[in-house]
Amino acid sequence: MLVFILLSAVALCGWGQYSSDQCSWTGSGLTHESHARDVEQVYLRCAEGSLEWLYPTGAVIVNLRLNLPSAAHLHACIKPRPDSRGAALYVERAGELRLLLSEAEQAAGLVRCFGLQEGALFVEASARRDISRRITAFQYQLISTQTPGHQPYSPAAACRPCADHELLMAICTSDFAVRGSIHHVEEEDEEQASVVVSVSQVYRQKSRVFVSGARGRWMGRVKMPLRCGPRAGRLKMAEFLFTGAVRFGEAWLGCAPLYKDFLTLYHSALDAGTNPCHIHTD
Structure with missing residues (x-):
């Protein structure tokens, strides 16, 4: 009987601490019932995944560690599930805590990195x-800040013009790069807007952000801060090179020069042999 109890306890602890794929974790605070201030360590080693903590009590320290030589340029972005509640999220270093997402901010759907x-x-x-009925749950995604447009939740994202070398790298390394025009702009709230893009050419896309629509035209939505001033208006007929990052299934704008300006830059780099990759510009 004693052996059965010990084996049951080991099985319960194993389920509560680690997932099998090291990308996502599901645990229960009920294992802390007699020690409400317990702190549990979790190690996740993937570029993206999720956490689901049922009946949260005590605390969980989530160590995000990729098998890479250096994580100096890596950021973790956290997107709470709409029903996430029961805990606050902090960044912890040497015992010092900095608030990342309160319960109210999780309910509002805010994303923080x-x-x-x-x-x-x-x-x-x-x-x-x-x-009871409390679950803390979120998705995480690790991003490199060395690639232009890969900081979609930064206050400066998508508002500053990109340097020439960033534009040339953006079409090679961004999650998406398309040629197109602004169909219309949708203001989603006081801080965020979606630019609906009518696409004439797809150079690359990590996921199906842009899909074929009526009359063979491709369409897609690209998010950006509203304060950056996206407007269809007089620029509606102008063609842009839209590049950026895909975060949690949404496209966020990075570098977006006028296509004619990018074309001049690209051909100059092509003549000088300094273009980082080749694209078809016909």
Whole structure:
């Protein structure tokens, strides 16, 4: 009987601490019932995944570690599930906590990022006696900040013009690169807008952000901060090179020069032999 109890406890701890693929984790605070202030360590080693913490009590430290020589340029972006509640998210380093997402901000669907060199993700359960019907859940994604347009949640994202070398690299390394025009702009809230793009040529796309529509034209939505001033208006007929990053299934704008300006830059680099990759410009 004693052996059965010990084996059951080991099985329960194994389920509560680690997932089998090292990308996602599911655990339960019920394992902390007699020690409400327990802190559990979790190690995830993938570029993206998720966490689901049922009946949160105590805290969970989430260590995001890719098998790479250096994580100096890696950021982790956290997107809470709409029903996530029961805990606050912090960045923890050497015992110091910095608030990343409160419960209210998770409910509002805010996405926040932090550099891996800043520390680990510290998920602390709220002090409540009733933990029923509470689940803390979010997706995470690791991004490199060395690629233009790969900081979609940064306050400066998509607002500053890209340098020539960034434009040339953007078409080679971005999650998407398309030639097209602004069909219309949709204001989603006080901070964010979606630019609906009518695409004439797809150079690359990581996922199916842009799809074939009526009359053979490709269409897609690209998000950007509203304060960057996206307007269809007089620029509606102008052609742009839209590049950027795909985060949690959404396209975020990076570099977006006028296509004619990019074409001049690209051909100059082609003549000088300094273009980082080749594209068809016909």
